[in-house]
Amino acid sequence: MILERAKDSTRWYAVNTKPHQEEQVVWLLGRAGIEMFYPKLRESKRIRGSRKVATGPLFPGYLFARFSLESHYRTVQYARGVRRVVAFGPHPEPIDPEIIHSLRASVKEGFVTLPEPPLQPQGPVTIQEGPLKGLLAVFERPMSGGERVVLLLQALAYQARVVIEREKVVAVGAGVH
Secondary structure: OHHHHHHHOOEEEEEEEOOOOHHHHHHHHHHOOOEEEOOEEEEEEEEOOEEEEEEEEOOOOEEEEEEOHHHHHHHHHOOOOEEEEOEOOOOEOEEOHHHHHHHHHOEEOOEEOOOOOOOOOOOEEEEOOOOOOOOEEEEEEEOOOOOEEEEEEEEOOEEEEEEEEHHHEEEOOOOOO
16 A cells, blocks of 8 residues: 555656756666656758758756655755756646547657648748759649658749658748748
8 A cells, every 4th residue: 555655645746957967867766666757859950051850859958756755855856967857836736637648649669750741732931052042932732752842933934843851841931840
């Protein structure tokens, strides 16, 4: 009965880490028997002119730990690499378990997958790279496989249909990947 009560008192909390110390904190607290969740993101970025896959934390400087405040607060708060357990007011604020569940459900192959902003048919898009970089176009349709899209490109009094890689196009107002 006492063991059940202790298990029921565990809640998820956000832990703020010192810069670039997330991995160390996960390792240390994991060794102390605390359940950890450190969501990571893998995204394609342009680095020095070429496209590279970069990985990093979904929330830099933050991770999630499930523990009982009564029995493990000091262990977490004073672990090497921890800045603080996130609190609003004098006491740490638990995270809704549904948020953790939702984040965990989006993890594939160890990384959180974020959906690309959808392109709306007949919606304006900007070409982000290649010889047509910076030009505005109109999204017509995706091609099979979803890797490429068909755009209508307007130049002066001429309208041309072009096929381009999906990753090179962003909806106007959606920002840059």
